[in-house]
Amino acid sequence: MGDEENIEITGEDEAWASVEAVGRRRVYRQGGTIDWMHEEAAERGRKHQVEHQRGVRSLLTPLLDSWRMWCVIIATGVGVGCIGAWLDVLVLWLADLRVGRCAYGFFYSRSTCCSGLDVAAGEVCNEWLTWSQSFNVTSTVGQILIQFLVYLIFAVLFASSAAILVQSYAPFAFHTGIPEIKAILGGYVLDDFLSPWTLLIKAVGLALAVASGLSLGKEGPLVHIAVCCASLASGFFAPFRNNEAQKRKILAAAAAAGVAVAFGSPLGGVLFGLEELDLFSNEQVMWRAFVTSVIAAVSLQYVDPFGTGKLVLFQVSTSQQPWRAFELIPWLGLGVAGGLLGALFIKINVAVALYRKRSMLREWPLIEVVGVTAITAVLSYMVAFMRVQTSELVSYLFQECDGSRDYRALCQPEAIWSTTFLLLCTLALKLALTAWTFGMKVPAGVFLPTIAAGACLGRAVGLLLQAWHKAHPTAWIFSSCPPEGNCISPGFYAVIGAAALLGGVTRMTVSLVAILFELTGALSHVLPIMISVMASKWVGDAINKEGIYTAWISLHGYSFLPNIEFRDDEGKGDHYIVPASQIITVNGRSSTLIELDTLLNCNNHDGFPVVDGDMLLGYVTRDRLREALDPLMQNSSEEELQSTRCTFLPRPSSDFVGPNLCNTMERAPMQLRQETPMDIIVPLFQKLNLRYVLFTAQGRLTGMMSKRDVVTLMNAGFKDAGALCDRAGAEHPDQGTRDVVWESEASGDVPLR
Amino acid sequence: MGDEENIEITGEDEAWASVEAVGRRRVYRQGGTIDWMHEEAAERGRKHQVEHQRGVRSLLTPLLDSWRMWCVIIATGVGVGCIGAWLDVLVLWLADLRVGRCAYGFFYSRSTCCSGLDVAAGEVCNEWLTWSQSFNVTSTVGQILIQFLVYLIFAVLFASSAAILVQSYAPFAFHTGIPEIKAILGGYVLDDFLSPWTLLIKAVGLALAVASGLSLGKEGPLVHIAVCCASLASGFFAPFRNNEAQKRKILAAAAAAGVAVAFGSPLGGVLFGLEELDLFSNEQVMWRAFVTSVIAAVSLQYVDPFGTGKLVLFQVSTSQQPWRAFELIPWLGLGVAGGLLGALFIKINVAVALYRKRSMLREWPLIEVVGVTAITAVLSYMVAFMRVQTSELVSYLFQECDGSRDYRALCQPEAIWSTTFLLLCTLALKLALTAWTFGMKVPAGVFLPTIAAGACLGRAVGLLLQAWHKAHPTAWIFSSCPPEGNCISPGFYAVIGAAALLGGVTRMTVSLVAILFELTGALSHVLPIMISVMASKWVGDAINKEGIYTAWISLHGYSFLPNIEFRDDEGKGDHYIVPASQIITVNGRSSTLIELDTLLNCNNHDGFPVVDGDMLLGYVTRDRLREALDPLMQNSSEEELQSTRCTFLPRPSSDFVGPNLCNTMERAPMQLRQETPMDIIVPLFQKLNLRYVLFTAQGRLTGMMSKRDVVTLMNAGFKDAGALCDRAGAEHPDQGTRDVVWESEASGDVPLR
Structure with a gap:
């Protein structure tokens, strides 16, 4: 199925993109950005060919073509759902293993071991043995000690296994993955991040990391796993394997499915994709994302890891009582607090990341993981609420006090x-531990711990308010409360707190509210959630512009253009345009082979403007030029290399002898006048996925700006941009980037025009 | 608050857009398209000024500025919710009035009149008198006759009142409004469509039209009403009144709220906005749309017109039993049937619209409305299922047969x-009547009747399958069914049928499934809905490319660019580029005042390229040129008009005397090379909201293409495009449009270059 693609393109396209190589895969360097224009043109060409075949094939091939896409979608959806379910089971077993084991089978988790017994009704599960029971320890102190020791040992064991796996086999499997996914969907090339190995290690490592009790969640990594699944599935089909743009459209759909599985909310997944992953540009992607999400959620429900038939992580039992207007004040307060804490969290997390990079921790990630796990385990044993799994804690905090269940005196006035x-x-x-954990060499998500921390805050506020109400039921502020019975629902305050803190950390809005809406169900309760999320976002944005994911993208220095409005208030944007005098260009009228070869060898730019004098002729990419040069150079002697002259002029003068390279050139690159304000140029890059723009005046090349320059411009406010990169210039292959250009100039051996 | 805006713009912007007029409102002609670039630049300038004030104002003004926006959002949300509730009450009363009246108060609807009585339990409501009871008619024939006559009279009365209201006071209040809203959100100017008068007439007319029993729904018109509300609310604030782009962002949010109220589904509203109204481009808009939708839905729930506390139109009682794999076959069949019927419906509807335009019906819209109402009333009396309100019928059809309720033998085997x-x-x-009704001079939506028709189809298929199962419970196809009890749920088949037909008519996907998801609730049942919607869309798209709304946009000839992928397979796009020889340009080196004045008077283009020889200098809009010319011409004698020469050169030769108009010109218009393929140019127009593109080669003007040309190109497959326009060229004010240019050429008195 793979190699039947051998496509010719209509004449017009040739002028725009180098499309002779359409049938073959265009190889991008790791750390570069893909050429959307080229890939889209290639896909159009492929589709054209598919639809214009003769005979029976004209009917079958288009069907087959769209069937391939749905194959990938369905496989990804089912895969993500199953992996999600499998993870749940694995985590449950591993986490229970820290406490005890099943008498009749080592591989049973506690709930499986005790299935059939109604524990809530008082039936005792004798098949489940704690470690102290296993070891027949009878003294209370001994029991506590042995339990703690086994807990600690298992926790450290799990966490360090995860770290070793990640470090040895798949370095990209650490962290959440969402920043990288955002960058990749925006065109960044990072193939190792999507490899099957990474998928495997991330899944196993995630289960180990979550089970170790570290303060992390599995939501972000699940998105990474989903994207890996899609990458794996799409690798079987040439249209996706050979076209990076088409592949990215599938990856985007898979990312939404990851969120859908993580929260059991397919619509929330789609909205997350739209909002956080910037899938606004393509209607098709939205539909695919929706289908993938639903398939994944249904698969998860079908597998039903807990046998409860429930999809969502923590069902919220909203008390159906209405809320009162005065409650808006504490809720707004929670929103503000969430924004402040979220911004603080980001600051600490970034500081820790920088410290890790610059201190000796860099050399000893395993030590760090072991240390943090041990501290977390000790603290978990000391602070009651941290002893249970985070998702369990959240479900307790979200619960109303209806008398049926109580956890750790949450409901005792x-x-x-x-x-x-x-x-x-x-x-x-939670906040401190998460700020440290998020960035260590283990797979780690930030959603769940943030939700838990926010829920603690909200529940505390709710409890205080409830106590106040009980103490002074006739105070004027409670005048709208019913004379008897409850007025304040601390469980819903916990939901509000979670939303506010999560809003402050991620700066998401619609998708966050949609996810919580699907959790709570009651429409009237969406309004306060919305208000607190909004307050949180405002306060957070006032302190630092970036959400946690954007901050990490900047730290890594990925070439990612956020879809936010750019306003060039100080007019500083012009400094980012590289003037013509500093651009490395190709002399299009006449260049010797050796000149062109030197040009390619002495810098690592992706492409060069071709000029005749200072009139712009076109733009040639490194790959095309290299492809054209190689056969010419093989057949030439040293002397011929010096003397053979090539031209890029479409119609060279009749006495010109030598190869004409005019077909390697893109003859209609995007041109603007230098007077164009930055407020217009930046949206051009954002919306059209350009890699570069040339500035001309009456046909004369006056300047150039690359995507990397725009990214630098957008990151100008974030002082630690690129701090986690290993080499400063290594990831800047686009021509026009100032630092790279200066670097090349300094080396002195580049033909400047 | 209004006139404090007096803004200066930084130097860069001037080159791009004519921004001296930023503070004032730029007036667009009805039927034109707005200049997004200009409006956005103006907004940036305004924001810049707001944020860079001195003293206390620097703190307060930005807050006030964002508060204004939220004021509009909240007012719109509450307004839409209340209007939606009020409409429900009014329609209920009017519809009941056709059947009878309340004994103790004329203005009570039947349910209000009989409130407190448990009619289902057999209590008789004596206060509600049918008309035959009112008139004391005792004979059965007489009763039937009098009931029918009163029904007919009221129906015709309501419908004709609606038609008269629409025709006399607000011609734009007819039809659904969604095509116009799509066009307006895309930049089309149609101010009358958003006037308060239109709002009032549309709301009253809609209530009358729905109550008349015509085959129409209120969903589309509710979106129109919501948009009118937002337009009204935003008119109070200068930033929206003076900036068409900002206003459109508010209108987009309101449109989503309209859908949210119509279906009681805020997330469905947002997704509808994203999918059908092309709000993909702006994250802010999405958040605003979400907030507006939730506020509107909460308002509706708070007002609670029916006292049920339920938000949705027709709750679905999904039987919780799982579905079987063999059912996918009938569901796929329903999808295909829905696609076929939907495409057929669009064809008939377009044919009727053309017939109406070309026949004598055009002169007698009232006669048509009366006629169709009478026919509908007679048919409603004859066919049992059409006698109830459409929404009631749908709720019966969606109902499972659980023994509690039965309607017209739906549950009798x-x-x-x-x-x-x-x-x-x-x-x-239903299909035939709706195809005729949708387009008459009354407010009319297509959603509800389509849902009803689709539900009929689905229910019929479900019933047949159920009967088959009962007759042959052991057939191999039913092998997965439980040995006894039900296997087929006809109610869910009705939901599937509704989804399929609605998909075929509107070609919506995600939002449709999301709305039905919120209705049914069960996640596992989303999968079949999704599959049938997908099948329906595929089949429909294979027959005719346009959904019903896009078809109507084309019929009206609005300048609207659908956000769909364009592939120039036949390479015909080039024909739509107007070559330089046919463009009306301004001689930038030296033009007399009278030449410029003649240029403006002899054509109605919005702007002109300014050239020196054939070198492009810039682009000047009609308004700016007129503004600059007027003062010059007032102070000039006839002779001076002939002799005074103006220049547009930034640096004219030192011996040039005369006014320099170079500042009126946009010096950096969007330029492309003519070799650029259409596949690239069309997305440029779509994503950047351009109004025109100039083609140059080495600085020489070689061609031009306007948004209207792109629209014509995109509509090339739809043969009836613009058939409902009154004058062919009247709505084509953009320069570059071929037909207009030729027209001007024919007149002969235009200075061609």
């Missing part, structure tokens, strides 16, 4: 002060 | 053949 103190402790510890 | 026949009759009649 007499314990209000100690509970509040405990909640605030948990909040502080 | 012995009546299967007659019921199926009746359902298919209803389907045919």
Whole structure:
């Protein structure tokens, strides 16, 4: 199926993109950005050929063509759903293993071991043995000690295995993956990030990391896993394997499915894709994302890892009582607090990342993981709320006190002060631990711990308010409350707190509210969630512009153009245009072979403007030029290399002898006048996925700007941009980037025009 | 608040857009398209000024500025919700009035009149008098006759009142409004469509039209009403009143709220906005749309017109039983049938619209409305399922047969053949009547009747399959069914049928499935809905490319660029580029005042390229040129007009005397080389909202293409494009459009270069 693609393109296209290579895969260098224009043109060419075949094939090939796409979509959806379910089971077993084991089978988790028993009704599960029971320890101190020791050992074991796996086999499997996915979907090339190895290591490592009790969630990594699945599935089909743009459209759909599985919310997944992954540009992608999400969610529900038939992580039992207007004040307060804490969290997380990079921790990631795991385990044993799995904690905090269940005195009015103190402790510890954990060499998501921390904050506020109401039921502020019974629902305050903090950390809006809407169900309760998310985003944005993912993209220095409005208030954008005098150009009238060869060897730019004098003729990419040069140079002696002259002029003068390279050149590159304001140029890059723009005046080349320059311009406010890159210039292959150009100039051996 | 805007713009912008007029409102002609670039530049300038004020104002003004926007959002949301609730009440009363009246108050609807009585439990409502009871008619024939007569009279009365209102006061209040909204959001100027008068007439007319029993729904018109609300609310604030682009962003949010209220589904509203109204481009718009939708839905729920607390039009009671794999075959069949019927519906509807335009019906819209209403009333009396309100019918059809309720033998197995026949009759009649009604001079939506027709089809298929199962429970196809009990849920087949037909008519995907998802709730049932919608869209797209809304946009000839992929397979796009020899240009080196004045008077283009010889200097819009000319001409004698020479050169030769108009010109218009393929040019227009593109080669003007040309190119496959326009060229004010240019050439008195 793969190699039947051998496509010719109509005449017009040739002028724009180098399309002779359409049938073959265009290879991009790791760290570069793909050429969207080229890839789209190639896809159009391919589709044209598919639809214009003769005979029976004209009917079958288009069907087959679209069937391939749906194959990938369905395979990805089912795969993500199954992996999600499998992860749940694995994590449950591993996490229970820290506490005890099943008497009749080592590989049973506690709930499987005790299945059939109604534990809530008081039935005792004798088949489940804690480690102290296993080892027949009877003294209380001994029991506590042995339990703690085994817990600690398993936690460290899990976390360090995850770190070793990641470090040895798939360095890209650490962290959440969402920043990289954003960059990749925007055209960044990072193939190792999508390899099957990474998929495997990320999945296993994630299960180990979550089970180790570290303060991390599995939502972000699930998105990474979903994207890897899609990459794997799309690798079987040539149209996706050979076209990076088409592949990215599939990856985008898969990313949405990852969120859908993580939260059991297919619409939330689609909206997350739209908002956070910038899939606004293509209607087809939206539909694919939706289909993938639904298939993934249905697969997860079908597998039903917990046998509950429930899809969502933590169902919220919203009390159906209405809320009162005065409650908007604490909710707004929670929003503001969430924004502040979120911004603080980002600052700490970035500081830790920089410290890790610059200190000796860089050399010893394993030590760091072991240390943090041990600290987390000790703290978990000391602070009651941190002992359970984070998702369990969240479900307790979201629960209303309806008398049926209670966890750790959450519902006991007499314990209000100690509970509040405990909640605030948990909040502080969770935030601190997560800020450190998020960035270590283990797969780690930031969603769930943030939700838990926010829920602690919200629940604490709710409890205090409830206590106030109980103490002074007739105070004027509570005048709208019913004379008896409850007025404040601390569980819903926890939801609000979670939304606010998550909003402050990720700066998401619509998708966040949609996910929480699907959790709570009640429409009238969406309004306060919305208000607090909005407040949180405003406060957060006032402190630092970037959400956590954008901050990490900047730290890594990925060439990613965020889809935000750019306003060149100070008019500084012009400094980012490289003037004509500093651009490395090709002399299009007449260049010797050796000159062209030197040009290619002495710098690593992706392409060069071709000029005649200072009149712009076109733009030639490195690959095309190299392709054209190689056969010419093989057949030439040293002397011929010096003397043979090539031209790029479409109609050279009749006495010119020598090869004409005019067909290697893109004859209609995007040109603007230099007077064009940056406010117009930046959206051009954002919306058209350009790699470069040439500036001309009356046909004369006056300047150039590359995507990398625009990224630098957009990152100008973030002082640590690129701090995690290993080599400063290594990832800047686009021509026009100032630092690279200066570098080349300094080396002195480049023919400047 | 309004006139404090007096903004200066930084130097760069001037080169791009004519921004001296930023502070004032730029007036666009009805039927033109707005200049997005200009409006965005103006907004950037305004924001810049707001944020760079001194003293206390620097803190307060930005807050005030964003507060204004939220004011509009909240007002719109609350307004739409309240209007939606008020409409429900009004329609209920009017519709009941056709059947009878309340004994103790004329203005009570039946349910209000009988409130407190449990009609289902057999209590008789004596306060509600049918007209035959009112008139004390006792004979059965007399009763039937009098009931029918009153019904007919009221129906005709309502419909004709609606038509008279529309025709006399607000001609734009007819039809659904969604095509116009799509065009307006895309930049089309149609101010009358958004006037308060239109709002009032549309709301009242809609209530009358729905109550008249005509085959129409209120969903589309509700979107129109929402947009009118937003236009009204935004008119109070200068930033929106003076900036068409900012206003459109508010209108887009309101449109989503309209759908949210119509279906009680805020997420569905947002997705509808994203998918059908092309709001992909702006993240802010998405958030605003979401907020507006939620506020509107909460308002509607708060007002609670029916006292049920339910938000959605027709709750679906999905039987929780799983579906079987063999059912995919009938569901796929329903999808295909929905696509076929949908495409057929569009064809008939377009044919009727053309017939109406070309026949004598054009002169007598009132007669048509009266006639169709009468026919509909008679048919409604004859076909049982059409007698109730369409929304009621749909809720019956979606209902499962759980023994509690039954309507017209829908659940009686012995009546299967007659019921199926009746359902298919209803389907045919509904489709035919809707195809005629949708386009008459009354407010009319196409959603609800389509849903009803589709539900009839689905229910019929479900009933037949159920009967087959009952007759042959052991057939191999039913092997996966449980040995006893039900296997087929005809109610869910009705949902599938509705989704399929709606998909075929509107060609929506994600938003349609999302709305039905919120109706049914069960995630596993989304999969079949998705499959049938997809099948329906494929089949429909294979027959005719346009959905019903796009078809109407084409019929009206609005300058709207659909956000679909354009592939120039036959390479015919080049024909739509106007060559330089046919462009009306301004001589930039030296033109007399009278030459420029003649240029402006002899054609209605929006702007002209300025050239020196054939070198392009820039682009000047009609408004700017007129503004600059007027003061010069007032102070000049006839002779001076002939002799005074103006120049557009930035640096004219030192011996040149006369006014320099170079600042009126946009010096950096978008330029491309003519070799650029159409596949690249069309997305440029789509994504950047351009109005024109100039083609140059080495600085020489070689051609031009306007947005209108691109629209014509995109509509090339639709043969009736612009058929409903009154004058062919009247709505083509953009320069470069071929027909207009030729027209001007024919007149002969235009200075061609």
